[in-house]
Amino acid sequence: MDYLEIQGGNKLNGTVTIDGAKNAALPLIAATILAKHPITIHNLPPVNDIYTMLKLLENLGATYTYKDKQATIDATTINNTTAIYDIVRKMRASILTLGPLLARFGICEVSLPGGCAIGQRPIDLHLKALEMMGAQIEIKQGYVIAKAPDGLKGATIVFDKITVTGTENIIMAAALAKGESRIINAAKEPEVVQLCEVLQDGGVTIEGIGSDELVIYGTNRELVDMKDFTVIPDRIEAGTYLCAGAITNSAITLKNVNHAHLVSIILKLQEMGYDFDIEKESITIKPASRIKALKISTTEYPGFPTDMQAQFMALSLIAEGTSTIEERLFENRFMHVSELNRMGADITLNNHIATVEGDAKLYGADVMATDLRASSALVLAGLIAKGSTKVHRIYHLDRGYVKLEEKLQKLGAKIKRAKE
Numbered sequence: 001m002d003y004l005e006i007q008g009g010n011k012l013n014g015t016v017t018i019d020g021a022k023n024a025a026l027p028l029i030a031a032t033i034l035a036k037h038p039i040t041i042h043n044l045p046p047v048n049d050i051y052t053m054l055k056l057l058e059n060l061g062a063t064y065t066y067k068d069k070q071a072t073i074d075a076t077t078i079n080n081t082t083a084i085y086d087i088v089r090k091m092r093a094s095i096l097t098l099g100p101l102l103a104r105f106g107i108c109e110v111s112l113p114g115g116c117a118i119g120q121r122p123i124d125l126h127l128k129a130l131e132m133m134g135a136q137i138e139i140k141q142g143y144v145i146a147k148a149p150d151g152l153k154g155a156t157i158v159f160d161k162i163t164v165t166g167t168e169n170i171i172m173a174a175a176l177a178k179g180e181s182r183i184i185n186a187a188k189e190p191e192v193v194q195l196c197e198v199l200q201d202g203g204v205t206i207e208g209i210g211s212d213e214l215v216i217y218g219t220n221r222e223l224v225d226m227k228d229f230t231v232i233p234d235r236i237e238a239g240t241y242l243c244a245g246a247i248t249n250s251a252i253t254l255k256n257v258n259h260a261h262l263v264s265i266i267l268k269l270q271e272m273g274y275d276f277d278i279e280k281e282s283i284t285i286k287p288a289s290r291i292k293a294l295k296i297s298t299t300e301y302p303g304f305p306t307d308m309q310a311q312f313m314a315l316s317l318i319a320e321g322t323s324t325i326e327e328r329l330f331e332n333r334f335m336h337v338s339e340l341n342r343m344g345a346d347i348t349l350n351n352h353i354a355t356v357e358g359d360a361k362l363y364g365a366d367v368m369a370t371d372l373r374a375s376s377a378l379v380l381a382g383l384i385a386k387g388s389t390k391v392h393r394i395y396h397l398d399r400g401y402v403k404l405e406e407k408l409q410k411l412g413a414k415i416k417r418a419k420e
């Protein structure tokens, strides 16, 4: 297994290019199941979750080529509708094949994804919504067995909780359903918006894109005339590099960003005292004279993203005073706390609220990555810790960050990948 070794203390400078958004690409790859012909996807980030989703489609009978961040996928050849446990267990987002497979074939079996480090992550809302659309759902030996022999029918779905992949699954199911579907309390993340736009460009009529209420006019099982597309920039990768500039109090520039997707992150950094130059497709963060403590509550888009919670916790360690961070979406997304405390942080937990003492004097240590975003928080802390920090189990990191250590090296960080 690999680990990352970081010597803390360097200032950063220069420019980093942001890659395509993993969480946009995953539903979009699943959506090719609905396509009438092969599709080419540009700006597809070469991270392990993307390889896993491509392997899953291949296992179903699709074919693909993938080179230089461009993939051509032909899902018209799919001849198997069982998403097997061995692939699904590697990546929960495999559940995104459920909606499109059921809509297209009228029957499918998808392994239950199981929980993960940050929480139990149920899919009850996905399944309840599909039943509202006429599916018969059965759970057997760890698999979801879904049937809709006469096809899915349009329905009004009210999500009790806002669910990103739940919304995406139902958008894809509704695209091929018979009649009109209305999704109330839909997720509005930019990744959900791009899925709607790609389906709309393929001839599916969708109203309310970007709002919490979507109306989708299904094609009654006619496949979608999807057009080639380019994946949007990864707002969480961008936020992570903004935190790298902020935690080292350096000036760095990010290219290939859509700053409209970063408003809550930029505002929070401005509140802390950082300054920005914002151009059309680039952002420069500039050092703060004083770094103020912060108060964060994670919430659904466009609020402050849960996927940035761990990174901002690392950043709050250098602020003046005490910060509080409330994690409202997941029941167990504080695994980075014990690792940061081993580096000398003073963070206490009370249920879903973390209290972080600022002006921390961090020292390098061996730390363990536990999930994708926690891993990046440990790397950020390593950039400022005294001495050497080794972040182990970075397979978590490789799921969602393209060449993180190379990008940080180019910015001037002393970081390298090594073998255990």
Ligand code: EPZ
Pocket (backbone or CB within 6 Å): 023, 026, 093, 119, 120, 121, 122, 123, 124, 125, 126, 127, 161, 162, 163, 164, 165, 166, 306, 307, 329, 330, 331, 372, 373, 400
């Ligand atoms: C997506 O996960 C993202 N993953 C996550 O990013 C992100 O943290 C999360 O949305 C929240 O923004 C992808 O897009 C592939 P949810 P998802 O369904 O869709 C509860 C990363 O780091 N819930 O929006 O699985 C659930 O337990 C990953 O890139 C139900 O109760 O999250 C959670 O408390 C981590 N029943 C809340 O809703 C359901 O059926 C939000 O979950 C579904 C969800």
